[in-house]
Amino acid sequence: xxxxxxxxxxxxxxxxxxxxxxxxxxxxxxxxxxxxxxxxxxxxxxxxxxxxxxxxxxxxxxxxxxxxxxxxxxxxxxxxxxxxxxxxxxxxxxxxxxxxxxxxxxxxxxxxxxxxxxxxxxxxxxxxxxxxxxxxxxxxxxxxxxxxxxxxxxxxxxxxxxxxxxxxxxxxxxxxxxxxxxxxxxxxxxxxxxxxxxxxxxxxxxxxxxxxxxxxxxxxxxxxxxxxxxxxxxxxxxxxxxxxxxxxxxxxxxxxxxxxxxxxxxxxxxxxxxxxxxxxxxxxxxxxxxxxxxxxxxxxxxxxxxxxxxxxxxxxxxxxxxxxxxxxxxxxxxxxxxxxxxxxxxxxxxxxxxxxxxxxxxxx
Numbered sequence: 001x002x003x004x005x006x007x008x009x010x011x012x013x014x015x016x017x018x019x020x021x022x023x024x025x026x027x028x029x030x031x032x033x034x035x036x037x038x039x040x041x042x043x044x045x046x047x048x049x050x051x052x053x054x055x056x057x058x059x060x061x062x063x064x065x066x067x068x069x070x071x072x073x074x075x076x077x078x079x080x081x082x083x084x085x086x087x088x089x090x091x092x093x094x095x096x097x098x099x100x101x102x103x104x105x106x107x108x109x110x111x112x113x114x115x116x117x118x119x120x121x122x123x124x125x126x127x128x129x130x131x132x133x134x135x136x137x138x139x140x141x142x143x144x145x146x147x148x149x150x151x152x153x154x155x156x157x158x159x160x161x162x163x164x165x166x167x168x169x170x171x172x173x174x175x176x177x178x179x180x181x182x183x184x185x186x187x188x189x190x191x192x193x194x195x196x197x198x199x200x201x202x203x204x205x206x207x208x209x210x211x212x213x214x215x216x217x218x219x220x221x222x223x224x225x226x227x228x229x230x231x232x233x234x235x236x237x238x239x240x241x242x243x244x245x246x247x248x249x250x251x252x253x254x255x256x257x258x259x260x261x262x263x264x265x266x267x268x269x270x271x272x273x274x275x276x277x278x279x280x281x282x283x284x285x286x287x288x289x290x291x292x293x294x295x296x297x298x299x300x301x302x303x304x305x306x307x308x309x310x311x312x313x314x315x316x317x318x319x320x321x322x323x324x325x326x327x328x329x330x331x332x333x334x335x336x337x338x339x340x341x342x343x344x345x346x347x348x349x350x351x352x353x354x355x356x357x358x359x360x361x362x363x364x
Contacts, residue, residue, distance in 0.1 A: 011029055012025070051102075052107070054107060055106070056110070074119075078119070081108075081111045082112060085111060089107075106151055109136075109140045109143060109152055113136040129166060130163060130166050137159035137183070141156040150194050154198055154202065156187055157199045160206075165209070176210055180210060184203050184206065191203065200251060201258065208227065208231075208262050211223055211226070212227070215269070221273065224269045227265065231260070231263040235259035235263060254304060256301045256305050260294055260309070261308065267290065268287075292313070
């Protein structure tokens with residue numbers, strides 16, 4: 001409710017200055033309350049965690065007594081738990097208990113995943129873990145769309161990410177499934193329908209390691225260059241046409257931070273590829289310039305952008321030191337260059353913060 005509280009205070013101040021009438025002020029506040037969807041509170045988070053622990057307890061109990069339960073009763077118990085979770089969540093939703101409803105639906109999604117494993121074991125079905133995770137993800141996605149559940153949408157996205165990286169984790173192979181892109185697009189549409197901003201952020205962030213995984217699989221440097229340029233283009237679009245981008249994507253100010261993570265991830269990956277060549281220094285200069293440009297043109301977008309730019313600058317200084325000390329600059333020379341670079345950065349930061357402070361005073 002922090003947004004609504006701040007808006008109420010702003011509207012009251014505008015009304016006191018005569019900018020709004022009492023009727024206009026009440027209409028603005030009422031419109032915001034009707035259309036604002038508050039975030040998940042601590043109570044809802046605890047309810048969701050309780051639901052997940054309950055699901056784990058039930059599934060572990062069933063698995064521990066799996067051989068002692070007749071086959072028909074095993075399947076019936078799993079389907080009964082699925083029905084109770086989803087129908088119970090729907091009833092809780094109708095009664096206004098959103099947090100407990102999401103918790104019950106997550107119990108259903110967890111039960112569905114457990115049922116895949118247990119029934120597959122019982123009937124000796126062929127297949128591997130990646131297929132089971134994909135089916136689990138699709139089941140959670142269908143439930144999320146049908147119930148319009150943000151929590152289930154996040155669960156489906158997390159399962160999709162797990163499916164995408166499972167080969168690298170389980171058999172140490174850099175196989176990036178091409179089906180991840182259409183799956184991510186479908187989950188994005190579901191996230192728009194369920195109004196889950198967190199799920200959309202996760203999808204965008206997952207595309208960064210996916211691009212790097214594609215490079216490791218195909219050894220094509222174009223993929224890393226594309227990651228860097230596309231992320232830079234998205235960051236520029238947020239700065240130059242922020243309102244239009246917000247209307248199309250609806251992610252708020254955090255989109256610039258995600259784009260900046262993509263830019264520096266691509267640049268660092270390129271530096272790792274060209275670590276032993278002359279291109280490393282040029283890429284480092286580009287990365288340092290990108291961090292300063294991000295501060296100069298995107299610092300006003302929020303603390304996230306500024307801190308990412310600071311962190312990127314610090315990481316680049318450390319990478320240059322590790323790569324060049326003793327070979328090109330020497331320790332003393334490195335610290336001289338680092339001092340000049342940090343002084344230049346401080347100069348730009350002071351000017352940027354003064355400009356933002358002046359702009360804020362002028363706006364108020």
